[in-house]
Amino acid sequence: MIMDTRYQGLQFVSNMLLLLAIMLSTEHGWAAEWLLPIDELQTLAGAGNAQAQFSLGVAYEHGEGVEKLPKEARRWYCKAAAQGSVDAWYNLGWMYVNGRGVPRDDDIARYWLEKAAASGNAQAAQILDMIPGRRTARNGCAHVATLPWVQDRCEQLQCQGIVRLVEKLSEEYDLDANLVLSVIRFESGFNARALSPKGASGLMQLIPATAVRFGVKDIWDVEQNIRGGMAYLRWLLAFFKGDLVKALAGYNAGEQRVVQYRGVPPFRETRRYVKQIIRAYGKSTHRYDLRWLDADRVSPPLLSSREVQTAEAQPEG
Incomplete structure (x- = not known):
């Protein structure tokens, strides 16, 4: 009974953290794109819309409307990041600092979090204070076409x-x-x-x-x-x-x-x-x-x- 209560408590915290992440992302302005049907989102992303690319990355990261595929999430985040999406910078840093579907790499995490923090993302700045790593030219997006x-x-x-x-x-x-x-x-x-x-x-x-x-x-x-x-x-x-x-x-x-x-x-x-x-x-x-x-x-x-x-x-x- 105690174990069940502890598990439920952890599950509640996990859900609240996910909800907070969604609220923060909505605050950054991708909610309108996120409400689109997934096929329309894919069409927009494929046409080069950075907002749609970021939202599609979120969909693949969390398995919302599509199969949960971290590498696809990274791919679309990278495309949005190349177009200057601060949200994509932050999410890439988050993926690498936590090893979410990619090997954990504090150097790559720092690359993206520094960019996000410099653009005013307070969460990125807070995470930077808590992780090691060094400034690097590696960004984890070399295998994605971004030109x-x-x-x-x-x-x-x-x-x-x-x-x-x-x-x-x-x-x-x-x-x-x-x-x-x-x-x-x-x-x-x-x-x-x-x-x-x-x-x-x-x-x-x-x-x-x-x-x-x-x-x-x-x-x-x-x-x-x-x-x-x-x-x-x-x-x-x-x-x-x-x-x-x-x-x-x-x-x-x-x-x-x-x-x-x-x-x-x-x-x-x-x-x-x-x-x-x-x-x-x-x-x-x-x-x-x-x-x-x-x-x-x-x-x-x-x-x-x-x-x-x-x-x-x-x-x-």
Whole structure:
């Protein structure tokens, strides 16, 4: 009887805390979106509405109207956070400080809570005073597509499917989804049947030699093509120790050319290619893991997906 009373008391406290969280969220202004049918909410979120994205994250976090899926909650919070949603910043911090569907990480929690606190969220400021952690550049959203142009570019379902697949695979390859999508944008324009005059194929424009090098058996299979391109990107990032400028130049012209010229080769196509992707992605470095250089992962360096095309090009004068 005592145990039952204690359990009921804990359950009451838990319910009150959840109610308080809902009241606080309503206070921040997402209640109107939250009242929408879930299919309308998903449509609005998919169209880029930050308020709907945050509300959809809440729905997935608590299993309201949809299956309870913490990773989906994080995905929509990340999208809303990229658009400046203070509520999404706070909820991401809350997820990471409590390990709610994600591994507990006080550093990532601090990243988001500091942003929320700086924007006037008093609860975030209070939590910051109670947790350890240090300032970090990691935010737990690297595997979510958040660049504004992705939303504008991928209105069709086929393109949206490519984005979701990249998000899924980017966690496996530890690559930023935004980087991979930027490469796909300039390699193939999201055309899965793209074929260059030199035989580079698919979304990530692989040539047969690169496909073989990274274990791609069907170069026209969308997932295999993306996997091959991502494996090569990871290898290049390890080879050039996170220098994205050199890694992208290697993807376009071949790592041997980058080594030969000690940087971006003096080819107009390569320089334009690197400049455009860096501008679209917004960064010039990326984390790397030297284990991707292991001989068991790839064979010795061969021609890149683009080296065949640039080998005959003349350096700019």
